[in-house]
Amino acid sequence: MPRPRIEDAEDRLLAAGLNLFARRGTERVNTNTIAKRARLAIGTFYAHFPDKHALLREIQMRTIGALRNARVEATRGAGTNPEEQVRASAVAAVAFAESHAEAYRVTFGRERAGAAAHGPVVSESSRPTADGLRRLQAAGRLDPDLDPDLAARAYLAMEVGTILWWLDDPVRAGREGVVDTLVRLHPAQAARVG
Template identity: 35%
Template sequence: MARWEPNASERLAVAALELFAERGYENTTVVEIAERAGLTKSTFFRHFPDKREVLFGGDTMSNLVDKGIAAAPDGATPLEAVAHALDTIGREAFRADRREFGARRRAVIAANPELREREALKGLRLIDSMIEALTRRGVPALAASVAAELGALAWSIAYERWSDPANHEEFGDLASRTLDEVRATTASLA
């Protein structure tokens, strides 16, 4: 396949996930990932800075968070704006056809400390993205921080549920229900 085909980054991600599952993250090289995807090493590096990033999608999620919060209706509460972002992510990134990839990705990350660390850092970046987007909407700093932290918690729980192969619900529905559960739990702590 030609390296300029539009789905090169997707092919690289799938190839990397397969190889990480087969051989382990540490035992897989960028060259092997590129070859499995039918691409070259230089094409790999046009899409990703290193083999770790192939599973993390760069700034895709941060951009979707920003887009979703910005598009929330005027007058939306901070948590409603976060819910809008989670719904946007579900529609654009966590579609049903990506569920198996999500489950396999989660297993590979769980098996490798370096990837778990990267996943944690990505989670912190997403919280920052939510805070920045909420602040641009005029939400006070503390409220933006609390809403972002609760949103990230709901995201994490919903992603775990969504990527379970036995689950067939849409991510947006799971995220909305999970955010409601987080809200109710928070209220019960008061």
């Protein structure tokens, strides 16, 4: 009987899932609770997502995309000078994490959605950074001994770890301090030549 054509069922499920995953952790949330929080029946959940992890993956994919867009936008607006680029990217990441704390935590937090889900996500994200480092090496502005992939991966682990720590306890450091530290320790700065 009940078929009231819910307009935004999917969005409501995503929002409910995001909120619950962030609060309780991926494994502590069940689909019935997500559906209830979205004020939908459990059947509606399965009409929109094949299973619980599909919802999580969707949240993470959207978050990663949005963060990437924010970085692109920010670096486009910045100068061409490496430090400006690095800083713009860090500022964008910190600002994004601040305004989308739940999504950031669910996507990058100390938890996982089935072993492999994460690795690809992060290594994918590290490619632009690695490419940037390679360009700096080609231009003779970065220590040629540095392994760009390794360094890019190291930087992103640092960025994520630092931002998560800061989100959990924002009092310990200001936003600017976080950005400064990230920039300082970014390979493009830390291993720059000249």
